[in-house]
Amino acid sequence: MRSRLPKLRKLLARSKRAPLSRSEAMSRIRSTGTTPERVVRRLLTQSGIKYRMNVRDLPGKPDFANKRRKFAIFVHGCFWHSHDSCSLASDPKSNRSYWRPKLERTKARDLAHAERLKELGYRVLIIWECSSRKPEIAAAQIADFFKNALTR
Secondary structure (H helix, E strand, O other), X not given: OOOOOXXXXXXXXXXXXXXXXXXXXXXXXXXXXXXXXXXXXXXXXXXXXXXXXXXOOOOOOOOEEEOOOOEEXXXXXXXXXXXXXXXXXXXXXXXXXXXXXXXXXXHHHHHHHHHHHHHOOOEXXXXXXXXXXXXXXXXXXXXXXXXXXXXO
16 A cells, blocks of 8 residues: 655755756756746636647647637746746856757747648747746737737
8 A cells, every 4th residue: 555645855855856867957947838838828718718738730739728719828947948038038058059959949940830830821929938927918919919910
């Protein structure tokens, strides 16, 4: 029978534990259900906007999309998607030969997905992690996006 007690590592305060290995730290990074996504989801729901999450059959698997209203919303992490002139998008100092091409490929892939969605007739909105940290900014972006969509 498995013990119901949590591992000792989780019980100690962060300052009293050994630091996480790189592998452990990277394994905790998730692609869905992130805090910025939860903020945007709450804002969309409060606005009464109907959507589906992580739509697999659309290019780039948008975080939020509605096929009938033809919109796709991506919530990008500033570091992982290389947000220009953002303090959260630091330039890695170690192993640059690995990180630079990886982040450049991500930017190129993001652009290709957005272009493909536009070719399919979708309107695309990108909300950056830094914007989601101030919900009023993200709410204004969402309101502008849908206000402009109604005037089309």
